Amino acid sequence: MKFSELLKKLSASITQHSLNTAESTDLELWGIDAIDRAEAGMLSYIEGPKFAAYVEKTAASALILPVDETLQTQATQRGIAWLSTPQPRLVFAEAIGLFYQPFRPAPSIHPSAIIDPNTTIGDQVYIGPHVVIQAGVTIGDGVCIHPNVTIYPDVQIGSRTILHASCTIHERSQIGADCVIHSGAVIGAEGFGFVPTAEGWFKMQQSGVTVLEDGVEVGCNSTIDRPAVGETRIQKNTKLDNLVHIGHGCRVGENCALAAQVGLAGGVVVGNQVILAGQVGVANQAKIGDKAIATAQAGIHSNVKAGEIVSDSPAIPNKLYLKISAIRKRLPEIYKTIKELQRQLNDHQ
Template identity: 65%
Template sequence: MKFSEILSKLADINLSHSLINYPDCDPDLESVEAIEYAANKQLSYIEGAKFARHIHTTNASALILPPDPSLQSTANQRGIAWIASQQPRLLFAQVIALFYQPCQPTPHIHPTAIIDPSAAIGKDTYIGAYAVIGAKVKLGNGTQVYPHVTIYPQVEIGEQTILHANCTIHERSRIGANCIIHSGAVIGAEGFGFVPTAEGWYKMQQSGYTILEDGVEIGCNSTVDRPAVGETRIRRNTKLDNLVHIAHGCDIGENCAMAAQVGLAGGVRIGKRVILAGQVGIANDVKIGDGAIATAQTGITGNVKAGAVVSGSPAVSNKLYRKVSAIYKRLPEIYQIFRQLKQNN
C-alpha cells in the first residue's frame, strides 16, 4: 500500500486530527512495526521523549510523529515519509486496522452446534462447532459464537457481539451490542454468597442479573459474578484485561479500563473513565469517583475521590506514596542516625 493511499484513508476517518505529511517521497508499505524494530517498507510511530531517540536509527520507511519540528526535520533529512498528529498512538492504531482485521467467519451454523428449539437466532449469525445455546436464548443479528461456547437459558446477547471459544454465559445475563467476550471468560456465574451458621456455611442463591452494556470487552479467563439480588453492571465501552474478577453487585461506569489481575469485592461502585492498573484490589462496597487512577498493586479499602491518583496498600495519594518510597530504601541509614541521637541524649 502506498503511503499516499494511507494518507487518503486517514483523511476520511480522522477529521478531528491535524495531519501534515512530507510529500517528497511515497514509499510502498507492507506492514506496521514498533519503532525499535521497524524495517524497510514498514510504518511506525513515535510518541513521547522515551522513543524520540529512535528517529536517528530507525529503518522504517514512514512514521507517525507528534507535532515536533525537530523530529520532522530529522525525518526529512533521512528521507523518511511522515505524518504528524497530536495523538500518534491513536493514529497508529487506525493504521494497523488498514493492514490487519481479525478473521470474520462466514455466517452459518455448524452441524455439531446444540441449539434449543426455543432459542431466537438473529440474521447473519455464526455459531461454531460444539457451541451450546440454551432455551429461550436471544442472539442479535451478526453475532459470532465460536466453538465450545456455552450460553445458558434465557440469556440475551446484542447485535454484532463476539463470544470467543470456550467462554461461558450463565443464566440471568444480558450482554449488549458490539461486545467482545474473550476465551475462557465466565459471565454471570454465581457470586460468592454464603451465610455463616452454627453448622457451617449456608448457600445464598444468587437470583440477580449480570448486565454488560454496549461496547464492553472482557479479557481471557476473567469473571463477572451474578449477585443474590439486584444486578452486577458493567457500563458502556468499559474494557477488562485478562484475569480480572468482578464480584457480585458491582457497578462499573462507562469507559473504564482495568488491567490484568484486578479484583473487585462485592458491591464496589466505580465512576466513569476510571483506570485500575495491574493487580489492584478493592474492598467491599468502596466507591471510586470519576476519572480516578489506581497504580499497580494498589490496595483500596476506602472511598477514592474523583480525579484522585492513588498508590500503595493501603492506598494513599500517589504523591505521598512516591515520597514514602524514596525514603524507604534509606530507612536503615535513618534508623542508625536516630539511634545515635538517642544514645547521645
C-alpha cells in the same frame, strides 16, 4: 497501500487532529510494525522526541511522527516519508486497522452446535463448532460465537458482539451490542454468597443478573459474578483485561479500564473513566469516584474521591505514597539516627 491513500484514510478517520503531511514520494507500503522491527516498505511510528534515535536507524519507509520539526527534518534527510500528528499512538492504532483485520469467520451455523429450538438467532450470525446455546436465548444480528462456547438459558446477546472460544455465559445474563468476551471468560456465574452459621456456611442462592452494556470488553479467563438479588453491571465501553474478577453486585461505570488480575469484592461501585492498574484489589462496598486512578497492586479499603490517584495497600494518595516510599528506603539509616540522638541526649543529661 499507497502513502497518499493512507493519508486520505487516516485524515478521514481522525478529522479532529490535523495531519501535517510533508512532501514524499507516493510509495507503496505493504505492512506496519514497531520502529525497531519495521523493514523497508513498512510504516511505523514514534511517540515522542525521546525516541529520536530510532528515526536515525529504522528501516521503515514511512513514519507517523509527533508534531516536532527536528524529527520531521531527520526523517526527510533519511528519505523516510512521514506524517505528523499530536496523537501518534492513536494514528498508529488507526493505521494498524488499515493493514490488518482480525480473524472473523463468515456467517454460518456449524452443524455440531447444539442450539435449543426455543431461541432467537439474528441475521448474519456465526456459530462455531461445539457451541451450546440453551433455551430462551436471544442472539442479535452479526454476532460471532467461536467454538466450544456455552450459553445457559435466557441470555441476551446484543448485535455484533463476539464471544471467543470456551467462554461461558450464565443464565439470564444480558450482554449489550459490540461487546467482546475473550476466551475462557465466565459471565454471570453465581456470586460467592455464603452466610456463616453454627453448622457452617449457608449458601445464599444468587437470583440476580449480570448486565454488560454496549461496547464492553472482558479479557481472557476473567469472571463477572451475578448477585443474590439485583444486578452486577458493567457500563458502556468499559474494558477489562485478563484474569479480572468482578464480585457480585458491583457496578463499574462507563469508559473504565481495569488491567489484568484486578479484583473487586462484592458491591463495589466504580465511577466513569476510572483506571485500575494491574493486580489492584478493592474491598466490599468501596466506592471509587469518576476519573480516579489506582496504581498497580493498590489495595482499596475505603472510598476514593473523584480524580484522586491512589497507591499502596491500604491505598493512600499517590503523592504521599511517593514520599513514604522514598523515606521507607532510608528507614535503617533513620533508625540509626534516632538511636544516636537518644545516646547524645542521654550523654547530655
